[in-house]
Amino acid sequence: MAELYSDQLKIPKTDHTLWRLRCSALGSERWEYITAEAAKSDQQSPYEKHLLESPGFLGPKPLSKGKQNTEELSAFDAALQGARYFSLLQDPDSGIFPCQYKGPMFLTIGYVGVLYCAGIAVPEPVRIELVRFLVNSAHPVDGGWGLHEVDKSTAFGTAINYTLLRLLGLPASHTVCQRARRTLHRLGGAIGVPHWGKCWLSILSLYKWEGVNPAPPELWLLPYALPIHPGRWWVHTRAVYQALGYLSAIKYSCTLTPLLTEIRAELYRQDFETIDFSKHRNTVCNVDLYYPHTRFLNAANTALTFYERYLRPNWLLKYSTAKTYELIKKEIQNTDYLCIAPVSMAFCALVALIEEGRDSYQFQRFVDGFNEVLFMGPKGITVMGTNGAQTWDCAFAIQYYFIAGLAERPEFKSTIENAYKFLCRSQFDTECAPGSFRDKRIGGWPFSTKTQGYTVSDCTAEALKAIIMVKNSSAYSHIKYEISDKRLENSIDVLLSLQNVDAFEYGSFATYEKIRATTAMEKLNPAEVFGNIMVEFPYVECTDSSILGLTYYTKYYSYRKQEIQKAIEIAIKYIKRAQRPDGSWYGSWGICFTYAGMFALEAFSTVGESYSNSEYVRKACGFLVSKQRPDGGWSESMKSSELHSYVEDNHSLVVQTSWALIGLLLAEFPEKTVIKKGVDFLKQRQKANGKWDFEAPEGVFNHSCAIEYASYRFLFPIKALGLYAMKYEK
Numbered sequence: 153m154a155e156l157y158s159d160q161l162k163i164p165k166t167d168h169t170l171w172r173l174r175c176s177a178l179g180s181e182r183w184e185y186i187t188a189e190a191a192k193s194d195q196q197s198p199y200e201k202h203l204l205e206s207p208g209f210l211g212p213k214p215l216s217k218g219k220q221n222t223e224e225l226s227a228f229d230a231a232l233q234g235a236r237y238f239s240l241l242q243d244p245d246s247g248i249f250p251c252q253y254k255g256p257m258f259l260t261i262g263y264v265g266v267l268y269c270a271g272i273a274v275p276e277p278v279r280i281e282l283v284r285f286l287v288n289s290a291h292p293v294d295g296g297w298g299l300h301e302v303d304k305s306t307a308f309g310t311a312i313n314y315t316l317l318r319l320l321g322l323p324a325s326h327t328v329c330q331r332a333r334r335t336l337h338r339l340g341g342a343i344g345v346p347h348w349g350k351c352w353l354s355i356l357s358l359y360k361w362e363g364v365n366p367a368p369p370e371l372w373l374l375p376y377a378l379p380i381h382p383g384r385w386w387v388h389t390r391a392v393y394q395a396l397g398y399l400s401a402i403k404y405s406c407t408l409t410p411l412l413t414e415i416r417a418e419l420y421r422q423d424f425e426t427i428d429f430s431k432h433r434n435t436v437c438n439v440d441l442y443y444p445h446t447r448f449l450n451a452a453n454t455a456l457t458f459y460e461r462y463l464r465p466n467w468l469l470k471y472s473t474a475k476t477y478e479l480i481k482k483e484i485q486n487t488d489y490l491c492i493a494p495v496s497m498a499f500c501a502l503v504a505l506i507e508e509g510r511d512s513y514q515f516q517r518f519v520d521g522f523n524e525v526l527f528m529g530p531k532g533i534t535v536m537g538t539n540g541a542q543t544w545d546c547a548f549a550i551q552y553y554f555i556a557g558l559a560e561r562p563e564f565k566s567t568i569e570n571a572y573k574f575l576c577r578s579q580f581d582t583e584c585a586p587g588s589f590r591d592k593r594i595g596g597w598p599f600s601t602k603t604q605g606y607t608v609s610d611c612t613a614e615a616l617k618a619i620i621m622v623k624n625s626s627a628y629s630h631i632k633y634e635i636s637d638k639r640l641e642n643s644i645d646v647l648l649s650l651q652n653v654d655a656f657e658y659g660s661f662a663t664y665e666k667i668r669a670t671t672a673m674e675k676l677n678p679a680e681v682f683g684n685i686m687v688e689f690p691y692v693e694c695t696d697s698s699i700l701g702l703t704y705y706t707k708y709y710s711y712r713k714q715e716i717q718k719a720i721e722i723a724i725k726y727i728k729r730a731q732r733p734d735g736s737w738y739g740s741w742g743i744c745f746t747y748a749g750m751f752a753l754e755a756f757s758t759v760g761e762s763y764s765n766s767e768y769v770r771k772a773c774g775f776l777v778s779k780q781r782p783d784g785g786w787s788e789s790m791k792s793s794e795l796h797s798y799v800e801d802n803h804s805l806v807v808q809t810s811w812a813l814i815g816l817l818l819a820e821f822p823e824k825t826v827i828k829k830g831v832d833f834l835k836q837r838q839k840a841n842g843k844w845d846f847e848a849p850e851g852v853f854n855h856s857c858a859i860e861y862a863s864y865r866f867l868f869p870i871k872a873l874g875l876y877a878m879k880y881e882k
C-alpha cells in the first residue's frame with residue numbers, strides 16, 4: 153500500500169495488531185481493541201490480517217512461479233486459487249465473510265454527532281482511527297470530501313466531515329482542517345449543504361432549524377389511502393424522515409459548547425450571528441446538487457413552512473411527535489436497535505436520548521449498537537452503509553463455488569457448510585410489530601443480518617437458491633435437513649408477495665416491498681443529493697435475481713408451481729420491456745449497465761433464452777461486447793450511474809470484466825476469442841496467492857453514491873473463470 157496521507161502527516165495511529173473482530177452466530181461484526189497482554193493468547197486470524205492489510209498474511213501457497221498469475225494457468229486453477237484465498241476470509245464460527253462495507257461519507261456524523269449530543273466521549277482507539285479514516289479519505293487535491301469516498305469535494309461532504317474532525321479533537325489550525333476549510337469556503341460555506349446536512353448541523357447547533365425545509369410528522373396522521381402517506385414511501389426514506397420529522401418538529405439542538413462556537417465561526421463565509429437562516433432553506437451548493445427541487449416541492453415547502461410557523465396548534469405537534477415516537481419504538485423493536493441502516497439509526501438514537509434520557513436502557517442499547525456499524529480497515533475506522541453484507545455475500549459464495557465446480561471439493565467443505573448454516577440461521581421467523589407499516593417477513597432473508605430485520609427481494613431469492621444447491625448436493629446430505637422444505641415454501645410465499653402485480657410496473661420486483669405509491673412521488677424528493685428515494689421503484693437486478701431463485705426452486709419442488717411459472721413469465725416480460733434500444737439495462741445497485749447486463753442475461757439463461765434463440769439476448773451481448781477494451785477487460789465508470797448513459801473509465805477493472813464475462817458466458821455468446829481475452833485479463837490481474845486487489849467501488853445507490861462491495865472482487869471472478877472452465881476447459 154502506498155504511504156497513507158495520515159502517515160505522511162504523522163497523525164496518531166493505534167496498534168493494528170491489537171484489533172480483533174468478534175462475529176456472532178447471527179452475523180454481527182464488532183471490532184474490539186484488546187490489550188497487548190490479551191493479544192498474547194488471542195492471535196489475529198488470517199481474515200483479520202487481510203482486512204487490516206497486515207504484513208503477516210500471505211494467503212494460500214502460489215500455484216505459479218511469478219508474482220502474478222499468467223495466461224498459462226488454466227481458468228479453473230485461477231478460480232480455485234481465488235477460492236482458496238477467499239475461503240480464508242470467512243469467519244469459521246459464524247460462516248460470514250466480514251468486510252468493510254464503506255463508501256458513503258455522510259454516515260459517521262451520525263455516530264459521533266449522537267455521542268456528542270449525549271456528552272459521551274468516543275472511545276480513544278475508535279477516535280484515533282476515525283480521525284485517520286477522515287484524513288485518508290480527504291480529496292488528494294483540495295482536501296475536501298464528497299458524498300462518497302471517490303466523489304469530488306462537495307459542501308455536504310466537506311462541512312460534515314470537517315465538523316467531525318473538529319468534534320474528534322483535531323484543531324482548526326491543523327493542515328487537514330485548514331485545507332478542508334479553504335475548500336468549504338470556496339464551495340460557498342456550510343450554508344449550501346443539502347437537506348440532511350442542514351439537519352445534522354442544526355442538531356449540533358451549527359445551523360438553525362428555521363433554514364431547514366419541513367419534514368412534518370403530521371404526515372403520519374393522514375389517511376393511508378393518500379399516495380403521500382409516509383407508510384407508502386421507500387423504507388429508507390420513510391425511516392429517515394420518521395425520526396427527522398420528530399427532531400425537526402421539536403427543533404432539537406444540542407447545548408452550545410465552546411467548541412461548537414468555534415466551529416460555527418469556521419463553517420461559514422460570514423459571521424454566524426449575521427446569517428438569516430430562514431432565507432437559506434433552498435440554498436444548495438451547485439456542486440452538490442443531483443436532484444433539484446421541483447416547483448411542486450418548493451410550493452409544498454413554502455406552504456408547510458407557513459403552517460409550521462403560524463398555524464400549527466401545539467396539541468397537534470405534541471400528538472404527532474408522540475405518534476412518531478410510537479412508530480420509532482416499533483422500528484427499534486423490529487430491528488433490535490439496529491434500525492434499517494445507520495442514517496436512521498442515528499436519528500432514532502437521538503430521539504431515544506431525548507425521550508428516555510442518556511442513562512436509559514434504550515439509549516445505552518443504541519450506544520452499544522453503534523459498534524455493529526463501525527468497521528475497522530487499513531485506512532482507519534468508519535461507519536458502514538449497513539451493518540454488513542453478510543447474507544448477500546454468503547449466498548453468492550455458495551452459488552459461485554458450485555457453479556465453478558469447487559463446492560464439493562473437500563478443501564471447501566467447511567466454507568460451504570458454514571455459509572449455508574449461516575443462511576439457515578438468518579431466515580426470518582418472526583413478524584414485525586403490528587402497525588409498523590411492514591409486510592409479512594417470515595420466510596424472507598435480509599441483505600445483512602436477521603437482526604436488522606428487513607426482507608429484500610433479491611437477497612431472499614439468492615439465499616434460497618444457494619440453500620437449494622447445498623440441500624441437493626450429495627456431498628452435503630448430512631446437513632440437508634438444517635432447513636425444512638416448509639421454510640423454503642415460506643420464502644416462496646414472501647418472494648411471490650413482493651412481485652408488483654397490482655397497479656405499478658407489472659411483473660417487476662422492487663427492493664424491500666411492493667411499490668406502494670406512484671413513482672411520480674419522486675417529484676417531492678427533498679434530499680437534493682439522491683435520486684429515486686421517495687418510493688420503491690422497479691429494479692431489473694431485483695427482478696432478475698427473483699427469477700433465478702424462482703426458476704431454481706421449480707426445478708426441485710412443486711409448491712405453488714403454476715403461480716411461480718406465471719410470476720417468472722411476467723417478470724421476464726418486464727425485463728424485456730426495460731431493455732433499452734441499444735440492448736442495455738440501467739443498473740441501480742452496481743455500476744451500472746455492465747452489472748445489470750449480467751443479471752439480465754443470467755435470468756434469460758434460466759428460462760432457456762440464449763444467443764441462438766433470443767433477439768433480446770443477442771442485443772444485450774452486442775452491447776457488452778461493444779464495450780470491451782483492447783486489453784480484454786471492461787471498465788465502466790460511476791458516472792454511468794449518475795448520467796444514465798454508459799461512460800467508460802480509464803482502467804479495465806476485474807469486477808466489471810467478470811460481470812461482462814458472466815453475462816456473455818451464460819448467454820452462450822459464440823465467439824470464444826472475445827471471452828478468452830477477458831479471462832486472460834482476469835488471470836493477469838490475480839496475484840499468485842489468488843488475491844485480486846481492490847480497484848474501484850463496485851456498487852452504487854440512489855444514482856449518486858458509490859459503495860464498496862469488498863467480496864465482489866473474489867466472488868465474480870471465481871464465477872466467471874469457473875463458467876469459462878466448465879465450457880472450454882472440460
Ligand SMILES: CC(C)=CCC[C@@H](C)[C@H]1CC[C@@]2(C)C3=C(CC[C@]12C)[C@@]1(C)CC[C@H](O)C(C)(C)[C@@H]1CC3
Pocket residue numbers: 388389392493495537538544599608610611663682685693694741852853854859
Ligand atoms: C439514502 C439513504 C437512506 C442512504 C443510506 C444507505 C442505504 C439507503 C443503502 C446502503 C446499502 C444499500 C445500497 C443496499 C440496498 C438498498 C440501499 C442501501 C441500504 C440493497 C438492499 C437494494 C437491493 C440491491 O440489489 C442490493 C441487495 C444489492 C442492495 C444492498 C445494499
